[in-house]
Amino acid sequence: MLISQTPFRMSFLGGGTDHQDYFEKYGGSVLSTTIDKYCYVIIRDLPPFFEYKSQVTYSKIERFNDPVEVQHPLIREALKYMNAKNVHIMYDADLPARSGLGTSSSFAVGLLNGLHSLKGDFVDKMTLAEEAIHLERNLCNEVGGVQDQLAASFGGLNRITFTNLGYDVRPVIISSQRKKEFNDHLMLFFTGFERFSGEIAKEQKANTQANLKQLHEMTQLVDEGEKILTGGSSILDFGRLLDYTWKLKCTLSSQITTSSIDSIYSKAIKAGAIGGKLLGAGGGGFILLFVEPEKQAKVKKALSDLLHVPFQFETSGTKVIYYKPNIKEIGVIYNEKKGTDYRYDGDGRIASR
Numbered sequence: 001m002l003i004s005q006t007p008f009r010m011s012f013l014g015g016g017t018d019h020q021d022y023f024e025k026y027g028g029s030v031l032s033t034t035i036d037k038y039c040y041v042i043i044r045d046l047p048p049f050f051e052y053k054s055q056v057t058y059s060k061i062e063r064f065n066d067p068v069e070v071q072h073p074l075i076r077e078a079l080k081y082m083n084a085k086n087v088h089i090m091y092d093a094d095l096p097a098r099s100g101l102g103t104s105s106s107f108a109v110g111l112l113n114g115l116h117s118l119k120g121d122f123v124d125k126m127t128l129a130e131e132a133i134h135l136e137r138n139l140c141n142e143v144g145g146v147q148d149q150l151a152a153s154f155g156g157l158n159r160i161t162f163t164n165l166g167y168d169v170r171p172v173i174i175s176s177q178r179k180k181e182f183n184d185h186l187m188l189f190f191t192g193f194e195r196f197s198g199e200i201a202k203e204q205k206a207n208t209q210a211n212l213k214q215l216h217e218m219t220q221l222v223d224e225g226e227k228i229l230t231g232g233s234s235i236l237d238f239g240r241l242l243d244y245t246w247k248l249k250c251t252l253s254s255q256i257t258t259s260s261i262d263s264i265y266s267k268a269i270k271a272g273a274i275g276g277k278l279l280g281a282g283g284g285g286f287i288l289l290f291v292e293p294e295k296q297a298k299v300k301k302a303l304s305d306l307l308h309v310p311f312q313f314e315t316s317g318t319k320v321i322y323y324k325p326n327i328k329e330i331g332v333i334y335n336e337k338k339g340t341d342y343r344y345d346g347d348g349r350i351a352s353r
Contacts, residue, residue, distance in 0.1 A: 126167070274292070
């Protein structure tokens with residue numbers, strides 16, 4: 001049995017430029033980080049005592065003999081892709097799905113990491129990210145970008161660049177003091193609204209040519225954001241940049257914001273927030289705000305009807321946090337119903353004596 005732990009991400013700048021239709025022609029870039037909120041995938045070999053051969057447990061329980069029977073698209077395609085059989089897979093997470101933190105891609109990365117590890121395969125972080133991208137974008141035919149899979153796999157505060165030649169993940173090099181200062185100016189709130197990012201991504205994809213000017217500028221703003229963090233500029237400049245970028249992003253699709261989201265953002269600004277943005281494709285989920293520490297109590301009071309979620313940056317990316325190999329010693333199990341002894345080797349295989 002093993003447990004994989006994969007972080008969720010928050011994207012600051014460049015979101016939308018990681019869509020293939022755009023970056024393969026013009027190149028794209030994002031500035032993002034992973035945080036100490038995770039999804040967990042527990043995988044073990046399923047003993048052969050049941051009428052079904054495999055089981056997956058998420059918000060539902062599915063029991064099946066062949067992966068093609070699985071209703072959950074991502075799990076079904078991952079099992080087929082990895083040729084995984086006789087497994088029990090369980091999913092759990094610190095934060096809800098469809099909330100703008102790349103939860104689906106974190107699950108894809110963590111699931112693939114777990115399935116590889118269960119087979120004893122070592123897979124590097126770039127390969128895991130590329131396989132997760134292939135799983136979501138090609139095998140599941142889901143519309144969207146490619147930043148989430150890379151962020152979840154590598155972890156940390158990174159500038160991620162996309163071209164027609166591939167992807168480059170480069171850490172943003174800043175002092176621990178500067179990084180803490182940055183983290184201390186960020187507040188995360190759950191708006192309570194769920195949305196399907198695929199629908200928003202479809203509209204953004206259809207509008208790519210019409211939005212070229214905004215997308216080009218969003219790519220350039222990643223340079224500016226990185227300079228603020230790594231240079232001598234005031235950290236408050238990053239908050240102002242988030243505010244500008246959020247307003248720019250809202251022009252990409254009619255579904256990115258709503259009147260309710262606009263009201264929340266307006267309340268936060270009036271209470272002292274310098275800037276912020278809705279995380280993910282838009283429409284709902286988590287909203288990130290940039291607020292000076294001395295003004296955060298006032299912002300929290302203004303948004304008292306929302307759930308405030310404290311967080312810290314993390315640096316590890318996906319990893320296996322628990323692994324127990326199958327027991328190799330042979331044991332004997334007695335089946336009272338059939339009156340038969342079975343020899344069990346701990347790998348899910350039994351043979352009658």
